[in-house]
Amino acid sequence: MIRLTEISKTFQTKKGAVKALNQVSLHVKKGEIFGVVGYSGAGKSTLIRCVNLLERPTEGTVVVGDEELTALSPQRLREARKRIGMIFQGFHLLKTATVRDNIAIPLRLAGHSKQEVERRVDTYLDIVGLTERKDAYPAQLSGGQKQRVAIARALSHEPEVLLSDEATSALDPDTTESILQLLLKINEELGITILLITHEMAVIQKVCDRMAVMEDGEIVEQGDVLTIFTEAQHPTTKKFINSLFPQDLPPALMAELKDSGPIVTLSFVGAQSGDPALATVAKRFDVYPNILSGNITQLKQQPYGRLMVHLKGKPEETQRAIRFLEEQQIRVKGVEYHDRRDQRIS
């Protein structure tokens, strides 16, 4: 649905050239929610703005649907952009217009008839749950409600693709959750393909099918969310995932525990749970498992859990216990630690 091929973007500034994107290739399939995560300055905004050519890449091609946007005339590009909606962190609403007019004015400017404008305003305000606030002005709305108006406005042009540029970054956790649920509903019920960028791994975890990690203008890793969660390769990806599973144990305690057996992380997916398997380990082997930290989190498709466990016992017994856990389809990894700051899972 969206295919970026080897796009680069260089900004010329007074201080010289800034390469914001370097040979980035990305394919977002029809009907999926694809998330791009990265720290500030990684190039995420530039990347998403290249999809509808708000920024024109210096090199490379952008295809949306079956059209190569980078090859279109200005007139055809204007037409093609109607099929790409966009929402922003800052909402971008007209302050002096009501909720209704924020949606209706762009529709009128696009040449739709009065009845069609009415129909679309009603339909999309209903979808975002704001029918009751039709006559309110943006200043009378909460942040979450403003974002809902912006979403209704984007949807009212009946796009095939929705681009979300940090749409939940200015919102509190509960409001973020409700906007993410709305994005899921839009994706499922209207079949709209969504590409979102965020600096929060929790956003990716909750709604995305596939994801990419950006750093210094490049994609350093991409794949389906579950595979990235279980098999992250790049250090930056690991950092993002570890942010969801804090494991800040004092190094002195880690060192002490290691003397009496390995510290491992157990990852499990779906209905599996680490707990019954650990109870079996305690019964079947001469090993005492002690859960040091843990968290189960809901990915879009299924739950995913990670426990950090100390397996107290003799090496032969702990090795047998680890083999048993692996036979239960639980991924077992040793924990590497150096000092408090870069204590990381290997």
Ligand SMILES: Nc1ncnc2c1ncn2[C@@H]1O[C@H](COP(=O)(O)OP(=O)(O)OP(=O)(O)O)[C@@H](O)[C@H]1O
């Ligand atoms: N219009 C511009 N002119 C010059 N440099 C720019 C411009 N836009 C972005 N950059 C630079 O390109 C790099 C990538 O910026 P970009 O905003 O795409 O990153 P980001 O990952 O979205 O970060 P943030 O979340 O902080 O916006 C940065 O070094 C930034 O300073």
